[in-house]
Amino acid sequence: MSPESPALGPRGADRSVALCGVPLRGPVLNGSGTFDAIAARRAFGDALLERFPFDLFVSKTITLEPREGNPPPRLWETPAGLLNSIGLPNKGLEGFLATDLPQLAELPVPLCVSVMGFTRDELAELVERVDARDEVSLIELNVSCPNVETGLIMGADPDETARAVERLRRLCTKPLVVKLTPNAVAPGAVAAAAEGAGADAVSLVNTLKGMALHPRTRQPWLGGGSGGLSGPAIRAVALEQVAAVAGSVSIPVIGMGGIASGGDAAEFMAAGAAVIAVGTESFRDPAAGRRIGDELAGLADHGSGKHRTEGRAPAPDRGQGSGAHADPPS
16 A cells, blocks of 8 residues: 555555444544535546545435425524534435435445434335445434424434334444434433444534524524534534543444544544544535544654544543644645
């Protein structure tokens, strides 16, 4: 393997890891819905494939039926983050399988498809159909929505989460990743329930609830009324929840929430994350995933962190916070 290989860090250190048995060239994922690989491929052509910024790609969340998403405006920039009220626009299951999946299958990294259903029956159909596709390596369950049958947020209630995962586990041969909401009272209990029901990994945090007001009318700015806060503003909350969840489960934890540098990523891995995901930073720097991976590898080369191949990290070694952001790779 040459020093130019994507699986090697800037000085040749091996970055490869495994997530739920799926080999990855490195530990950096994208947060679902934060990087449009299909649009990027149209803009940059095969150059995107040669310098793809992530080691595993997570699709936008798909639902059974097509969704237009929330009315505009959909974004509001905060002093240290981003509020979004996108509303999960997507082509629905059939549209995704027919048009998006063939294009995503051409990416040079494994594919994880994110799904969300409003009932357990919807989730079952989504998982069963996606599981049947060879192009897919993992399936992410976005359980941040309410179950219309019970009125409960699936990912906020341990019993609701367990019932959903237990049913889906019987239908699915691929690894199941449960994406947790940070708005649960006890994320560790939800994660433990997911593990007990058969989840192969958990990911967190999703966005925190937030609102922005129009500066003149004092009415909600976002078309959906409220939205989800992401970016550096939530990093400390995310780090605490990742540590709490990693201490509650033995399955891998995917850590995310405001990661903008290799130093941030190293902190999440020290807190217990097996791999990390980059979200909001990709809006500012589309090559952030690659940059953060290189910075993380550089820290490991200097003994400031270690890559893990599976499971949980050792106990945190609290050191300096995030370093200054490096320039994007050329």
